Amino acid sequence: MRLYTFAFIILLLSVVLPDLFFYFKLKKHRAKLILHLLNFLPTAFFITIFAIMKFADSHSYQPSSFQFFMWMNFVFMVIYLPKLVYIIFHFLNFLINLLLKEKIYLIRYAGVLTGMFLVILFAHGAFVNPKNIDVRQTEIKVSGLPPTFDGYKIVQISDIHLGSWGRNYSYMEPAIKKINEQQADLLLFTGDIVNNYSQEMDGWDKYFQQLEAKDGKYAVLGNHDYGDYSEWEKEEDKAANLTAIQQHIRNFGFKLLSNEFVQLQKDSGIIELLGVGNWGKPPFPQYGDLNQALAETDSTTLKILMSHDPSHWKGEILGHKNIFLTLSGHTHAAQMAFNMYGKLISPSSLIYDEWDGLYQEGEQYLYVNRGLGFIGIPVRLGVARPEVTVITLRTKK
Numbered sequence: 001m002r003l004y005t006f007a008f009i010i011l012l013l014s015v016v017l018p019d020l021f022f023y024f025k026l027k028k029h030r031a032k033l034i035l036h037l038l039n040f041l042p043t044a045f046f047i048t049i050f051a052i053m054k055f056a057d058s059h060s061y062q063p064s065s066f067q068f069f070m071w072m073n074f075v076f077m078v079i080y081l082p083k084l085v086y087i088i089f090h091f092l093n094f095l096i097n098l099l100l101k102e103k104i105y106l107i108r109y110a111g112v113l114t115g116m117f118l119v120i121l122f123a124h125g126a127f128v129n130p131k132n133i134d135v136r137q138t139e140i141k142v143s144g145l146p147p148t149f150d151g152y153k154i155v156q157i158s159d160i161h162l163g164s165w166g167r168n169y170s171y172m173e174p175a176i177k178k179i180n181e182q183q184a185d186l187l188l189f190t191g192d193i194v195n196n197y198s199q200e201m202d203g204w205d206k207y208f209q210q211l212e213a214k215d216g217k218y219a220v221l222g223n224h225d226y227g228d229y230s231e232w233e234k235e236e237d238k239a240a241n242l243t244a245i246q247q248h249i250r251n252f253g254f255k256l257l258s259n260e261f262v263q264l265q266k267d268s269g270i271i272e273l274l275g276v277g278n279w280g281k282p283p284f285p286q287y288g289d290l291n292q293a294l295a296e297t298d299s300t301t302l303k304i305l306m307s308h309d310p311s312h313w314k315g316e317i318l319g320h321k322n323i324f325l326t327l328s329g330h331t332h333a334a335q336m337a338f339n340m341y342g343k344l345i346s347p348s349s350l351i352y353d354e355w356d357g358l359y360q361e362g363e364q365y366l367y368v369n370r371g372l373g374f375i376g377i378p379v380r381l382g383v384a385r386p387e388v389t390v391i392t393l394r395t396k397k
Helices: 003-027 033-055 063-100 106-127 169-181 235-251 290-294 312-318
Strands: 135-141 153-156 186-189 218-219 260-266 269-275 303-306 322-328 336-340 343-344 357-361 364-368 387-395
Touching: 003 033, 003 063, 033 063, 063 106, 135 322, 135 357, 153 169, 169 387, 218 269, 260 290, 260 336, 290 312, 312 322, 312 364, 322 387
Parallel strands: 135 387, 153 186, 186 218, 269 303, 303 322, 322 364
Antiparallel strands: 153 387, 260 269, 336 343, 357 364
């Protein structure tokens, strides 16, 4: 939860500079003192909030404190993004006035309208989109699929980040309903059950235990589940936190796969399900050991792999031809994606080659789930809504 120094400085500047701009505008128009005080009220408030995030003792963590600061991030963006947009439009208006040598205000007014649109967009992303869960259905055709697995239905969920939900258990209810409606053969969770701490999982057992799948529920860990983004007084505390998270996942009714595999059998047909620890490009840690997971498998048997970070697909998985399907999460589609004439646009595409939906190379598939939760800021903008994925296996003829 503690801010890095660079981020702290950027946040301070993003508060102070816009408010100084509006201070000089108010001064130019000889505004009343009360308006000056109101202008600097959010300045003082957010400097205090960011200082607490930077310098507070991170060892005194409570799940509710993370949720509080996350919503403070939301309020900050709702206030300061429109201010920044207006300032940009204001200076564009100023430059055009210089070029045309006359005063027009159209671009400045456009800045006001754009700022208002951003407020509405963020409000929708915070209070409407997180509760509108997409059930995304896809079929994949698999060469050599055992006939008894033709029509086999896999439901994938990912990136719940319970610490961002606090104790708002109602968040899980529509997900439970939509997941169980799919009548899954297999339910797979691909990591990031928490933000950092095992305490985030307290009280959630009875909700996850309601999830149903005919052939079982399986899970892997994501990068946030290892506690690497927190400061620990002792390594033993970090290890105990990880052990508690693993036990909670089991209490939720999931079998945790950590660089290992299980066999899925339908009559005489067999598929192997593998799960590895998080494997990501730096700075994300690499706990995943694909070779260990494969060590005792049958090289002739088709395999499904759960691996949290989609970078693993091109990093290690492609080339293992019998892993016909990899399931990942991690990206959240940046919690911000827009459909532009049939093409998805998201900041996530600047970081990841594969960041949302189904990908294919040869006869190997990767599916990247957007996740059910959120982190950093409690919004999902545009079409980056929470997701339940339904993948149906079909025999390729």
